[in-house]
Each structure stands twice: as structure tokens, then as C-alpha cells.
Amino acid sequence: MGKVGNKGQIKERLRTWGYKATSARLSILGVLEKSPSPLSAQAIIDRMKGEVDPATVYRNIKALRDKGVIRPIDFRHNHAHYELETDREKKRHHHHLICTKCGASEDISYCDVELLEEMVIRKSKSFSAINQHSLEFYGICDKCSKK
């Protein structure tokens, strides 16, 4: 039973998604896989220590987003954060509780939005399908509250 994060498997997946398995893409996915919380484009760039050009990171973020491989999370800063959408070990589709001060985040995995989703689409007059949804909660974390 191989690790989900195994390089060969990621390469295969990239090809399945219709992309070449370049080192830039492996890096980006690797960085996101390692991170416990969603990262900004800048944070991804920083973690690659100058090995990948920012433009390349942005282009790939867009490409991976289009394929639904990664999804944006709004941290209420003025840029998006991203996380892997695909299920990994012990990590399924989930939502977040986000500190608007420091950007810390906690995962929330017990909100069943899919049920709501069905109702929403049934009631809509001008939409016939929903591709994605966001559900995030915002507050000030205890650490920031103390300050």
C-alpha cells in the first residue's frame, strides 16, 4: 500500500489531468501536500526557494484550479489561499475556521454542505449545476485575542 504522496503516482495523475509532469508542478503539489493549512501563492513561491519562477507558479495555480485539483480559500486577506482538493490520507473535503488577524486556520470536517447544495440547485431559477462551494468561519483566535 503505497503512500498517496508518492512521486510516481503524482506524475501519473498529472498526465491523467492532461498536463506534463514538470518539476514545477511536482514542487507545487508537494508544497501543498506538506502544508497543514491553505497557502497563498506567495507562500508557495517562498517555499520553493527560488527554484520556480513566480509566473510559473501563478500559471500552474490557474491550471490546477481549472482542473479542480486545488481549490481557493478566501482568508479575507487580499489574495487567495489554496489547498489540495483531492482526498488524501485522513484528509477529506472540509471547511475552515480562520483567524482574520494572523491567518491561522483550523479544519472543519463535519459540515455537510452537499445536502444544502441539492436544495440550492433545486430552488435556483438560473443555474442548473453547482461545481464548488465555500464555507468558512471567521474569528480572532485565542492567541491573537490575548494580545
Next chain:
Amino acid sequence: MGKVGNKGQIKERLRTWGYKATSARLSILGVLEKSPSPLSAQAIIDRMKGEVDPATVYRNIKALRDKGVIRPIDFRHNHAHYELETDREKKRHHHHLICTKCGASEDISYCDVELLEEMVIRKSKSFSAINQHSLEFYGICDKCSKK
């Protein structure tokens, strides 16, 4: 029973929130009040026909956001959209169904997130309060699907 959108009342409210009732603020709130859907900063600026400087609009968006008068909605474009948070006639707290192609949006008012919110805060280890939340659904509207 005066209209909610009445100028004098808005001025009073601005003062209550700790702000001077300037024409820039009245304009911004007026524009948002008239709009059936959340507007980007640029859209707000455009609707004021050069009468208010962009910097002033941005400064006020921030100020009104801080007071919870307006709230940001993520349209998955790369800038925020805003709408009035305060209840108006026939307009209570709600969520959205958003077309990621053209930006059209439909209001959704029957999702009771407040219940979820209680559970989230009860289960959290590092947060003690939630100030805001977002719940949006994304798809391609029927108009865009046809093209």
C-alpha cells in the same frame, strides 16, 4: 414608517458607527443599497462617475468592513465584492449562488448557518468566537452554459 434608505437615517447611522457623514460615504452606501448584487470596489468607483477618488473608496470600504456595515463576498475573481450587511426591507442575511464565468449572482436566504456556527465554536480548540462566515455556491449559470 420611513424608508430604510432615507438619507437622514443613513447619516445618523454613520455617526453611530463613529464616522462623519461625508458625501463619499453616503455615495458608497447609496450605490450598495441600490445594487441587487455585491459589487467590486471598481464597480462602486465606476458608479460614482469620478465624484469620489478611488483611494477614498478603498479607505471607506475598509472602514465600513471593520464596523461590519458591509461584508466581502468572494466571487472567485481576483478582487472582493461587497454588499450591505445590515438588514434592509425584504433583505436579510443571506448567501449566494455565483456564476464563475460572468459573475451573475442569486441570493440564497434559506441556509441556516448560525446553527452550524454554534457547533463549530463549541468544537474548536483555538477559537472562542466567530464574527463572520461565508457560504457561497459556484457554478455556471444557464446563460453562460448555452454559449
Next chain:
DNA sequence: AAATTATTTGCAAATAATTTGCATTTAGTT
């Protein structure tokens, strides 16, 4: 395994989105 080709990358420059400094103006006092 070298040649081929369509993708992808890096770099530099462009564009978009937002913020800031500072002199001037204005709303709400006194």
C-alpha cells in the same frame, strides 16, 4: 537513443488591485 513537437518555463515588462504620504478640505464642534 536521437529527432521532433507541443508544452512549459524563465525573464522582463505590463496590468490590476490596493495602500500610503501629505497638503488641503470639510463635518461636527465650541
Next chain:
DNA sequence: AACTAAATGCAAATTATTTGCAAATAATTT
């Protein structure tokens, strides 16, 4: 009417993202 703190306009700075193009590279074909 004079005063004062807050707010504004304007220009410049910063931050975030996108684009054009020549060079590099992954996957394919020979």
C-alpha cells in the same frame, strides 16, 4: 464664525497577477 480632528484628493508606492516571447524540456515518434 472659529476651531479641530477626521476625511479627502492626488500622486506615488506597493502588492498581486498576467502576458509576450525566446529558450528549455517532457512526451512522442522515428
